[in-house]
Amino acid sequence: MRLLRGSLPAGLRAALPLERGERVLAHAxxxxxxxxxxxxxxxxxxxxxxxxxxxxYERIDTAAWxxxxxxxxxxxxxxHHVRLTDPGSVPETIRERVTATVAVSHRAxxxxxxxxxxxxxxxxxxxxxxxxxxxxxxxxxxxxLRARAEQILEDLRRQTGL
Numbered sequence: 001m002r003l004l005r006g007s008l009p010a011g012l013r014a015a016l017p018l019e020r021g022e023r024v025l026a027h028a029x030x031x032x033x034x035x036x037x038x039x040x041x042x043x044x045x046x047x048x049x050x051x052x053x054x055x056x057y058e059r060i061d062t063a064a065w066x067x068x069x070x071x072x073x074x075x076x077x078x079x080h081h082v083r084l085t086d087p088g089s090v091p092e093t094i095r096e097r098v099t100a101t102v103a104v105s106h107r108a109x110x111x112x113x114x115x116x117x118x119x120x121x122x123x124x125x126x127x128x129x130x131x132x133x134x135x136x137x138x139x140x141x142x143x144x145l146r147a148r149a150e151q152i153l154e155d156l157r158r159q160t161g162l
Contacts, residue, residue: 012037016044017054026093028070031083036070038093041123043072045080053080057094058101058120061133065091075118075131103128104160108152113138115149119162128162 012035027037034046044052062073072080104119113135119128134140
C-alpha cells in the first residue's frame with residue numbers, strides 16, 4: 001500500500017484527532033467539503049456537528065462502497081453514511097485494515113435467528129475483544145439469547161485459546 005506523502009491537505013492534517021504514531025494511509029473528499037481519512041489504526045469520518053468521529057477498525061462491523069456512498073456500521077450498530085466525490089483508495093484501505101483485526105469470526109444459530117461472534121484485535125495490539133452481532137429482529141438484551149451466545153463464546157475461546 002502506498003503511503004501518502006505531502007498530498008494531505010494542511011487543514012485536514014490539523015483537524016484530525018490523530019493518536020501518537022497514527023498515520024494517514026488514504027483520504028477522500030466528501031460531497032459536503034470535508035474528508036474521510038483512513039489511518040493505520042482508525043477511520044476518521046466527518047461529524048455533522050463539526051470535526052471528526054474516530055472509529056477504530058476493530059469496531060467496524062461492515063463497510064461498503066456503493067453508488068458514491070461510503071456506508072459504515074459499527075459493532076454497536078451505529079451507522080455512518082458519507083457521500084464521497086472521489087473514493088481513491090479509501091474503500092480498499094478500510095477493507096484491508098478491518099480484515100486485519102479479525103482473529104475469529106463464527107456464526108451460530110439461536111432460537112429465532114442467529115448471532116455472529118467476532119474476536120477482534122485492535123490495530124495497536126493488545127487483547128482480543130469479543131462482540132456479538134445478532135440478526136435483525138432479535139433482542140440482544142434477551143437474557144436467554146445472551147446466555148446462549150455467552151456459552152458459545154466460551155466454547156470458542158476454549159477451542160481457539162483466545
